[in-house]
Amino acid sequence: MMTREMCLAMDQNDSLAALREHFALPGDVIYLDGNSLGARPLSSAERAMQLVQQEWGEGLIRSWNTAGWRSLSQRLGDQLAGLIGAGRNEVVITDTTSINLFKVLAAALTVQARRDEQRRVIVSEASNFPTDLYIAEGLIGLLQQGYELRLVDSPEAVIAAIGSDTAVVMLTHVNYKTGHMHDMAAMTAQIHACGALAIWDLAHSAGAVPVDVHQAKADYAIGCTYKYLNGGPGSPAFVWVNPALCDEVSQPLSGWFGHASQFDMASSYMPQQGIARYLCGTQPIVSLAMIECGLDVFARTDMAALRKKSLALTNLFISIVEDRCAGHGLKLVTPRDPAQRGSHVSFEHAHGYEVIQALIARGVIGDYREPGIMRFGFTPLYTRFVDAWDAAQILGEILDSNAWAEPQYQVRHQVT
Amino acid sequence: MMTREMCLAMDQNDSLAALREHFALPGDVIYLDGNSLGARPLSSAERAMQLVQQEWGEGLIRSWNTAGWRSLSQRLGDQLAGLIGAGRNEVVITDTTSINLFKVLAAALTVQARRDEQRRVIVSEASNFPTDLYIAEGLIGLLQQGYELRLVDSPEAVIAAIGSDTAVVMLTHVNYKTGHMHDMAAMTAQIHACGALAIWDLAHSAGAVPVDVHQAKADYAIGCTYKYLNGGPGSPAFVWVNPALCDEVSQPLSGWFGHASQFDMASSYMPQQGIARYLCGTQPIVSLAMIECGLDVFARTDMAALRKKSLALTNLFISIVEDRCAGHGLKLVTPRDPAQRGSHVSFEHAHGYEVIQALIARGVIGDYREPGIMRFGFTPLYTRFVDAWDAAQILGEILDSNAWAEPQYQVRHQVT
Numbered sequence: 001m002m003t004r005e006m007c008l009a010m011d012q013n014d015s016l017a018a019l020r021e022h023f024a025l026p027g028d029v030i031y032l033d034g035n036s037l038g039a040r041p042l043s044s045a046e047r048a049m050q051l052v053q054q055e056w057g058e059g060l061i062r063s064w065n066t067a068g069w070r071s072l073s074q075r076l077g078d079q080l081a082g083l084i085g086a087g088r089n090e091v092v093i094t095d096t097t098s099i100n101l102f103k104v105l106a107a108a109l110t111v112q113a114r115r116d117e118q119r120r121v122i123v124s125e126a127s128n129f130p131t132d133l134y135i136a137e138g139l140i141g142l143l144q145q146g147y148e149l150r151l152v153d154s155p156e157a158v159i160a161a162i163g164s165d166t167a168v169v170m171l172t173h174v175n176y177k178t179g180h181m182h183d184m185a186a187m188t189a190q191i192h193a194c195g196a197l198a199i200w201d202l203a204h205s206a207g208a209v210p211v212d213v214h215q216a217k218a219d220y221a222i223g224c225t226y227k228y229l230n231g232g233p234g235s236p237a238f239v240w241v242n243p244a245l246c247d248e249v250s251q252p253l254s255g256w257f258g259h260a261s262q263f264d265m266a267s268s269y270m271p272q273q274g275i276a277r278y279l280c281g282t283q284p285i286v287s288l289a290m291i292e293c294g295l296d297v298f299a300r301t302d303m304a305a306l307r308k309k310s311l312a313l314t315n316l317f318i319s320i321v322e323d324r325c326a327g328h329g330l331k332l333v334t335p336r337d338p339a340q341r342g343s344h345v346s347f348e349h350a351h352g353y354e355v356i357q358a359l360i361a362r363g364v365i366g367d368y369r370e371p372g373i374m375r376f377g378f379t380p381l382y383t384r385f386v387d388a389w390d391a392a393q394i395l396g397e398i399l400d401s402n403a404w405a406e407p408q409y410q411v412r413h414q415v416t
Numbered sequence: 417m418m419t420r421e422m423c424l425a426m427d428q429n430d431s432l433a434a435l436r437e438h439f440a441l442p443g444d445v446i447y448l449d450g451n452s453l454g455a456r457p458l459s460s461a462e463r464a465m466q467l468v469q470q471e472w473g474e475g476l477i478r479s480w481n482t483a484g485w486r487s488l489s490q491r492l493g494d495q496l497a498g499l500i501g502a503g504r505n506e507v508v509i510t511d512t513t514s515i516n517l518f519k520v521l522a523a524a525l526t527v528q529a530r531r532d533e534q535r536r537v538i539v540s541e542a543s544n545f546p547t548d549l550y551i552a553e554g555l556i557g558l559l560q561q562g563y564e565l566r567l568v569d570s571p572e573a574v575i576a577a578i579g580s581d582t583a584v585v586m587l588t589h590v591n592y593k594t595g596h597m598h599d600m601a602a603m604t605a606q607i608h609a610c611g612a613l614a615i616w617d618l619a620h621s622a623g624a625v626p627v628d629v630h631q632a633k634a635d636y637a638i639g640c641t642y643k644y645l646n647g648g649p650g651s652p653a654f655v656w657v658n659p660a661l662c663d664e665v666s667q668p669l670s671g672w673f674g675h676a677s678q679f680d681m682a683s684s685y686m687p688q689q690g691i692a693r694y695l696c697g698t699q700p701i702v703s704l705a706m707i708e709c710g711l712d713v714f715a716r717t718d719m720a721a722l723r724k725k726s727l728a729l730t731n732l733f734i735s736i737v738e739d740r741c742a743g744h745g746l747k748l749v750t751p752r753d754p755a756q757r758g759s760h761v762s763f764e765h766a767h768g769y770e771v772i773q774a775l776i777a778r779g780v781i782g783d784y785r786e787p788g789i790m791r792f793g794f795t796p797l798y799t800r801f802v803d804a805w806d807a808a809q810i811l812g813e814i815l816d817s818n819a820w821a822e823p824q825y826q827v828r829h830q831v832t
Contacts (some may be wrong), residue, residue, distance in 0.1 A: 024469070024473040026474050026476070029476070031476060033476065033477045036477050037472075037476060037477045037480075039476065040468065040469075040472050040473040044468055044472075045465065045468050045469055048464050048465070048468045048702065049461065049464070049465070051649075052456065052460055052461050052464045052648070052706075053440070053456075053461055056453075056456050056460075056648055056649055057440040057442075057455075057456035057461075058442050060442070060445070060447060060449065060453060060455065061449045061452050061453045061781060061783060062776070062781070063649070064453075064649075069649060069650075095511070095512070095515065095697075096511070096696060096697025096698055096699075097697055097698075098669070098671035098672070098696050098697035099511065099515060099669060099671075099696060102668075102669055106558055110558075126683045127683075128683075130672050130675070130681050130683060131671045131672035131697060133684070133685070134670045134671055134672060134674075134684075134685040135670065135671060137670060137684065137685045138666070138667075138668040138669060138670035138685065139668060141666070141668060141670075142522055142526075142558070142559070142668035143558070143559070143560075144559075144561070145560070151683060177681075226698070232468070232701070232702055233467075233471075233472055233479070233480075233485060233698075233700075233701035233702065234485075234698040234699045234700045234701045234704070235700060236700060237697070250554070250557070251554070252518075252554040252555060252557060252558035253514070253551070253554060254550045254551065254553060254554035254557075255512070255514035255515075255547045255550060255551060256514070256546050256547035256550060258550075259546070259550065263786065264786060265546050265593075265785060265786050266546060267543075267544075267546060267549050267567060268549070268550075268553065269549070269550040269553045269554065280512060280514050280515060281511075281512025281513055281514035281547060281653070282512055282513075282640075282642070282649075282650045283512075283650045284648075284649075284650045284651060284652060284700040284702075284703030284704070285648070285649035285650045285703065286464065286648055286649065286650075286702050286703045286706065287700030287702045287703040287704075288650070288700070288703075290702065360478070365476060365477060365478070367477060369681060370679065370680060370681050
């Protein structure tokens with residue numbers, strides 16, 4: 001039988017425990033929503049001030065050169081690359097995940113149109129993160145060339161849906177709702193065996209689970225920096241393209257930052273070689289620069305150690321919740337098999353929305369996704385074992401007392 | 417004959433002079449590059465700290481609701497709208513100018529494809545800002561539907577290039593290089609008379625010259641917030657669509673923030689009504705939020721007063737430079753007719769690059785654009801008449817002494 005003291009002892013023996021000191025976390029909350037918005041690295045305030053006061057205020061336009069703004073997307077991409085198994089000059093941080101998906105999806109369709117123009121189907125999961133599906137819809141609607149988005153209802157149904165008509169398979173590695181994780185290497189091998197290209201959305205993977213895009217032989221990967229990477233609200237996203245494919249086609253959001261000689265101001269486009277052709281317009285420098293603060297914390301550890309703690313946290317939370325809240329109609333949605341799990345745990349409950357509101361009122365911040373799903377993110381950089389214990393106890397108290405049924409918890413407002 | 421004392425007197429009589437106090441400007445520079453990166457509003461440091469420390473650090477995910485992040489693109493769009501003659505709920509601030517151009521250009525082509533599918537030409541100027549042309553190229557290349565980009569060599573040649581094959585005319589209101597300003601209303605009327613739609617890039621107009629998109633009957637407008645609007649380096653861009661057209665089609669970068677009910681997490685896309693359908697992914701909140709600091713300063717004056725001072729500044733600068741630097745081979749590129757001029761002045765010189773470097777070394781910050789063009793931006797919010805005087809004198813000294821020929825000014829590095 002687990003006790004709070006045992007959880008405290010786990011924290012005392014945790015070799016990663018000291019990393020929490022690099023984050024600003026309010027004293028009155030248990031933050032289990034780093035899968036939605038990562039906590040603030042302490043150094044971000046100083047970095048923001050340096051940017052605003054010195055680089056912008058004093059350096060003014062000169063800072064594009066003197067403060068390195070010009071190459072910031074590339075420099076931070078290089079710093080992120082190791083977390084997803086990418087090499088130097090293979091990743092840029094720019095725009096949003098949605099925009100980057102549009103770029104790689106358009107590029108992938110162009111590659112396939114040259115190889116086999118019969119391949120006009122994009123396969124994905126109906127449970128994929130909605131914006132990914134919307135972007136595919138938008139691209140298909142624009143192309144007017146008989147492309148089709150084919151959605152399957154379960155992770156297991158993906159491979160069977162790929163045929164000789166399939167151009168691209170577009171999957172999110174860790175499902176935003178269930179926390180289910182695909183085997184990226186095995187899936188990619190099967191996708192390639194069917195003649196399709198593989199696009200991986202790593203929004204819930206980068207910084208959360210070990211990823212190796214090269215070992216998996218992925219074709220394209222995109223993802224987000226404001227979740228497990230702690231880049232700050234809405235910080236720009238990343239994009240990686242397998243070097244073997246990267247220079248084969250240009251991507252259609254061909255803005256001046258992707259031009260081979262940007263300041264020649266030529267009237268026709270010529271893409272840079274390599275991943276820099278995935279750059280487009282001028283980036284939001286302050287939001288972009290703060291990403292470095294989160295990446296600096298990752299440099300103090302490695303993904304193997306983080307994965308070990310992540311699984312220990314999610315295993316612990318599942319076990320305590322199922323024990324403490326038995327009989328309250330909670331259903332574990334996340335796979336029990338650790339190998340199929342990302343770094344968040346989801347429970348379904350008939351009144352999931354209200355329960356999450358009641359938890360937030362008690363200082364336990366998780367979030368809610370339709371229908372009925374309560375998500376709890378575990379960020380090994382700053383989540384403690386005792387947080388898992390305390391959160392489970394408070395969840396139990398709310399369910400025991402039906403506190404979630406109070407009127408103030410019925411009012412619907414949503415978080416991102 | 418103008419003197420420095422007369423310029424100082426003009427500053428003393430300037431009713432806008434006090435607005436300069438809202439900006440942080442280094443004491444040792446004369447900043448004439450607000451057309452490239454606006455100066456820092458003093459309040460931006462406090463706003464950045466509030467965002468980073470309170471809203472992100474303390475509020476965490478809750479700030480999407482409690483700090484208004486969810487509707488920030490719309491709220492700031494409403495605040496900007498008046499500067500371009502737009503109404504409430506007609507503007508959003510999001511993504512980059514390049515990305516927003518892609519959205520409106522794709523939408524415009526879709527509208528025209530429904531009205532008259534023979535119209536497959538996009539007309540623009542070869543001297544348009546390069547990224548605008550690159551984006552059009554990217555879209556055309558993606559569509560593979562026989563679209564064509566037709567570029568003309570002068571502002572006067574635009575109308576003659578529009579025919580029954582023309583879908584869209586895509587113009588930048590104030591040319592980034594020459595400072596030439598189109599008559600937006602007259603051009604739009606002629607474009608419409610030819611059956612084409614008009615897209616206006618207001619990057620060098622918003623906050624620089626009076627603009628009235630409704631009075632001009634424009635169809636689409638996009639623009640930048642980091643130049644004359646002083647939003648900060650790379651701050652997100654704006655997009656306006658004429659309400660009469662807005663709901664006619666969906667734009668292809670259809671991300672979740674443009675969805676009619678974002679948090680239903682439906683697997684198919686349904687655009688919001690109105691300009692919010694031009695939203696796509698999660699925005700860089702810190703860079704976005706600081707735009708408010710610049711817009712707040714505009715609320716203390718109006719575009720008519722700013723235009724009056726802008727023309728007084730550019731007239732003064734042209735006159736002093738042509739007097740002080742006579743015989744040095746400077747050629748005014750900007751129209752002498754104030755009605756055809758934006759808020760910057762460009763002179764061509766055979767060694768323009770070196771001269772600009774020598775000026776920067778002397779604390780006069782202008783910038784350079786190929787070929788041979790030196791740009792000097794005049795921002796009536798913070799530029800003084802004496803700045804125009806002093807800059808012209810220093811330019812004269814550099815030309816008199818051939819200081820620009822020193823080796824350190826030959827090294828090429830570029831600003832944005």
